[in-house]
Amino acid sequence: MSDPAITTPAPQGLDVADTARRLKAIFIGSVGNLVEWYDFYAYTAFALYFAPKFFPSHDPVVQQLNAATLFAAGFIVRPIGGWLFGHIADRYGRRLSLTVSVLMMCFGSLIIALTPTYETIGFAAPVLLALARVIEGLSLGGEYGASATYLTEIAHPDHRGFYSSFQYVTLIG
Template sequence: MTDQAARVSADDRLDIHDVERRVKAIFIGSVGNLVEWYDFYAYTAFALYFAPAFFPNSDPVVQQLNAAVLFAATFLMRPLGGWLFGYIADHYGRRLSLTLSVVCMCFGSLIIAVTPTYASIGLAAPAILALARVIEGLSLGGEYGASATYLSEVADAKHRGFYSSFQYVTLIGGQLTAIIVLLLLQKVFLTPAELKAWGWRIPFVIGAMLAIFAAVMRRNLHET
């Protein structure tokens, strides 16, 4: 009876260790997904403030339409990103694919944060902005498929649906985070004039820093 109890206790420890490993992997994968979606939607949340800096036009509607065109263009890049990072995930591992995708998102956000305005460098400003959004579109397309695959693979057989659901939870979480950052800057920290002058760069700096944090965490991600 004592030997049986010892075996049960050992099995419990193994189960607990396995659960901890899976939860850690889910957390790291999900946090990276949240960061990517935050970076992606920070663009739309703050377009009202940065559009005049890149598209100098007397009509605010035209400025917003120009910004919206670049936002739409990123959706065209997402299928390509899904294919590219899916290939990397299958041939070189999920961890590498997920880490590269969040690094690319960091690079895209950082480009937007530091790009000079149209008044400083002319047409190069919207061109660089477009390049940054292309990179972000590729990144998000790669993240979406690779993270869904990873979450389902790291889950145990009885909880694949539950574990995989965190992809959509963090998707919405990223959008909400972008809105919260917008509200905090609008209502607490900056004036509308400050937001339009330079404050719109802050959310992209935050996004780049969060992406670096997620990339560092993903370096130790459990490989499936």
């Protein structure tokens, strides 16, 4: 006779449909995060071009410092975005939170793309650029937390860490 307390459960079969659904969700969540980080860091790649066009000064160092300050502003507001979108996700659902976050990132990038230079609209140019960076920072903070939570929630209980790790892999890109 075997003792039921020491028997091990039989391994469960692989549910292909469930695995495919989870992999699709990981891919979508990771790609969304990658796109948000790309939009956020695109400013950095073009800061050399933004500085003389948006910040009035004859000193290029001052112009670059102003551009770097706006880069930092996006990071400073990220925790506020995480709090705000975490509240939205808990109250109204992750889907709405992620959707609004992505739309805000698109809106922030659109503002940057359409803002005329300092020569054209004066002091409003750096103000609009700062507003766009704050919107992008809030968006990034909200999307990152909600997406990580979503990936953890859809993961198989035995693989939550593995599934949520894909959120961090997109930072490398």
